[in-house]
Structure formats: structure tokens, C-alpha cells
Amino acid sequence: MLYPHAWLLCLAVLGLAQAWSTKHDVSPEQQEELMSIRWQLGYERWQRLCEKYKLNGEQQQPAVSTRIARGELAEPGMFPYQAGLLLQLRQGDGRQCGGSLISLEFVLTAAHCLLDAESANVYLGSNTYADEAASAQVFEVQQPQFKVYPGYPGFGGYHDLALIRLPRPARPSVYVQPIALALEFMQPPLLEGQLVSSSGWGALGDDDELTYVDVAVLEQDIYICNFLPGLVSTRRHICTDGRNGRGGCQGDSGGPLVYQWRNISYLIGVTAFGSTTGCELGAPTVYTRVASYLDWILGETGMVVDVASHESNSQQSTKCN
Known part of the structure; x- marks a missing residue:
């Protein structure tokens, strides 16, 4: 080796x-x-x-929690699965994170977001952070409804995944819709340079408005140059290019990395960590690979993946035009 x-x-x-x-x-x-x-x-x-x-x-040293840098402002309803989390910590402080609505009852986020948290306000349906406007749905969730992946060591970005169960089902609308979960063997392979989208409440510009950025998937060799050993693996992570100052930086972890395929948005990653050197310097951002944890997610939520829908989409993608 x-x-x-x-x-x-x-x-x-x-x-x-x-x-x-x-x-x-x-x-x-x-x-x-x-x-x-x-x-x-x-x-x-x-x-x-x-x-x-x-x-x-x-x-480059890893820094858990990231925000979107140099993103574009999102249109209302553009990311109906986006969740904003405002967590209350035991010591009295607050923490901001992102998440993804994966069913009407569950939000998927990063495990490190829930460290030392005793409750969370979950915001759905608005592009303005912590907004309680007409389109917004707000949920107060207590710590017993948090479920951290059992292999998470309590630090760093390995097995950095967690679920939040909402106290009542979200109401589906134009602004609130769950996102489809990617199945590893059904999605096209994520090749170097493949464009994917990350969204959150940005570090640069107006922090209260949802932003997004299209970033390119990086090859595995780049991890070795930029992060500590054992933190990144192709099986458990996806890494995206941060050059030109676009991508992740500190402050808004747990948010979605999404692959648009045949007009369907698939959740492929959860924001895990970036670099301590700053948003604009071009460091990669690392995401937990959702498909690698699908069995755990389905087991905890009781969700059933529509395999037929995935297969139909896959067959369409292989047809010649």
C-alpha cells in the first residue's frame, strides 16, 4: 500500500x-x-x-461546516427540499446548518451539526433563512428526534450523517418537496469534471438569502494533496473543485449536493467539510456520499425507494436521440 x-x-x-x-x-x-x-x-x-x-x-486542513461561496441567488421554489437548521446547543450557543427534506417526515443533515445540540428549529419553504412568511413551515424538534449514524466517531467528516424526524409531516407545496435519493448502481458514474449543485445560505454576500453554485467533481488523487489521511475515501465521499472561489467555506454544513439527471434532482451528497484557509482561496469541499448510507437511511425512516422509477430513468438515459 x-x-x-x-x-x-x-x-x-x-x-x-x-x-x-x-x-x-x-x-x-x-x-x-x-x-x-x-x-x-x-x-x-x-x-x-x-x-x-x-x-x-x-x-489544506479540514474544517467541519461549510457555506456556499460565490453562489447565485436562488429563485423561490428552486430548491424545495432545502432545509435551514438553527440549533440550540447545551452551553447556550446557537449553530446554523443546512439539510435536505428526504420525506415529509425526515431531514437529512451532517452528524457534526447535531453535536451538543438539545433542540433545533427546522425551516422549510423559504429562501430567506429563519423566515416565517406564508410559504415557510417551521418545526421545533427536540434532541430525542435526532438520529446520528452509529459509526460517526464524534468528530471530523467520516460517517458524517444524521437524520432529524419532524414532529409532524411537512405539507407538500410548490416550495416544499422531498428530494429523490440517489442509488449508487443506478446513477451514471460521477466522473471528474461532472457538474453538480450545492446550495446554502452563503458566506459571501447576503447570508439571509439562499444561494447555489455549480461545482465540478474532483478526482481521488486531489484528496491526497489537500486533506488529512483517513478522512476522505471515494466510497464514502464526493469531493468538488473550489477553484475560482466557488464552492464551500465555513459556516453552513449539512446542506445538499445534487445531481440533475433527466430533469430529476438526486441527492448525492451532504456537506461535510472544507478548508480552514478561507472561502475564496479555492480549496475543495468534501461531501458524505449519500448512496453509501442508503440502507441505514431507509432502515431508520421506513422509506421505500421507487426502484422502477430509477430504472425507467436509467433506460431513458441510454437511448440514442
């Missing part, structure tokens, strides 16, 4: 590994192994990857 310490290779390529390893207690033996791995994998390849995606010559 060549990758146990591959996340340091970018620093090694740029000549910074020695200083970093001193600060983070990497042993001389590990440092020697890093240099060996670097040459095995090819100096030019790693240099090209690292120079392309590293920012200001610094290793």
Missing part, C-alpha cells in the same frame, strides 16, 4: 515536509518513507497535482 502517508507528499514535493514533520511529530523513519513513496509514484506527477491544487504553499 503506497498511501498511508501520501497526504504529506505535496509538502515533500514542495520542500516543506521537514518543517511540517517537526511541527507534527512525524518521525525520521516516516519522513524517509515519504520521500521513498514520492519517488515511487513519480516526482513530476505529484508536483503537477500539488501545484495545481495547493494554495499559498500550505497544507
Whole structure:
């Protein structure tokens, strides 16, 4: 296995590994192994990857919770599955997160959003955050209705998924509709460069208005240059490009990553973490891959996926025009 310490290779390529390893207690033996791995994998390849995606010559550290940076304002009803969460923490503070309505009774969000939370106000049906206008539906939810994925370790972005059960079913309308869940084996593969959409209540501009951004899926190699080991895997995560200052930054986790396919919106990811270096610097954003947790979601919610609908959509996508 060549990758146990591959996340340091970018620093090694740029000549910074020695200083970093001193600060983070990497042993001389590990440092020697890093240099060996670097040459095995090819100096030019790693240099090209690292120079392309590293920012200001610094290793990108993950920061749980992200907001949409440089997004466009959403039209009313454009994202009827979008949920806004205002969480009350045990110590008296508040926390803002996003979520996705996946049935009339359940909202899917990030597990780290619910850490130390004793209650949540869930807002549906409005593009203005925490709005209680005519189109909005507001739910007060207590901690016993939170369900965190059992494998979540309590920190970081691994298995970062949770459910919130609403105290009563949401009322479907033009502004409130559940989103379809993606099935891994039925959706087209997410190739590098595939455009997907992320939405939330943005860090740049007016924080009260819902924004969205189209971002490109990144290849797996880029994770190694930008994040710590063990936090990102292709099986459990989707990573999107943050270059040109578009994508995630700190403050609004748990929101949806959506793939539009044959005029149907599929929830493919839940915002997990981005970079501490700032919204406009171009760091990738990492999302929990929803399809990898579908069995758990269906088991907890009692939802039934319309496989026939998925299959019909798949058959349509393969027809020649």
C-alpha cells in the first residue's frame, strides 16, 4: 500500500515536509518513507497535482461546516427540499446548518451539526433563512428526534450523517418537496469534471438569502494533496473543485449536493467539510456520499425507494436521440 502517508507528499514535493514533520511529530523513519513513496509514484506527477491544487504553499486542513461561496441567488421554489437548521446547543450557543427534506417526515443533515445540540428549529419553504412568511413551515424538534449514524466517531467528516424526524409531516407545496435519493448502481458514474449543485445560505454576500453554485467533481488523487489521511475515501465521499472561489467555506454544513439527471434532482451528497484557509482561496469541499448510507437511511425512516422509477430513468438515459 503506497498511501498511508501520501497526504504529506505535496509538502515533500514542495520542500516543506521537514518543517511540517517537526511541527507534527512525524518521525525520521516516516519522513524517509515519504520521500521513498514520492519517488515511487513519480516526482513530476505529484508536483503537477500539488501545484495545481495547493494554495499559498500550505497544507489544506479540514474544517467541519461549510457555506456556499460565490453562489447565485436562488429563485423561490428552486430548491424545495432545502432545509435551514438553527440549533440550540447545551452551553447556550446557537449553530446554523443546512439539510435536505428526504420525506415529509425526515431531514437529512451532517452528524457534526447535531453535536451538543438539545433542540433545533427546522425551516422549510423559504429562501430567506429563519423566515416565517406564508410559504415557510417551521418545526421545533427536540434532541430525542435526532438520529446520528452509529459509526460517526464524534468528530471530523467520516460517517458524517444524521437524520432529524419532524414532529409532524411537512405539507407538500410548490416550495416544499422531498428530494429523490440517489442509488449508487443506478446513477451514471460521477466522473471528474461532472457538474453538480450545492446550495446554502452563503458566506459571501447576503447570508439571509439562499444561494447555489455549480461545482465540478474532483478526482481521488486531489484528496491526497489537500486533506488529512483517513478522512476522505471515494466510497464514502464526493469531493468538488473550489477553484475560482466557488464552492464551500465555513459556516453552513449539512446542506445538499445534487445531481440533475433527466430533469430529476438526486441527492448525492451532504456537506461535510472544507478548508480552514478561507472561502475564496479555492480549496475543495468534501461531501458524505449519500448512496453509501442508503440502507441505514431507509432502515431508520421506513422509506421505500421507487426502484422502477430509477430504472425507467436509467433506460431513458441510454437511448440514442
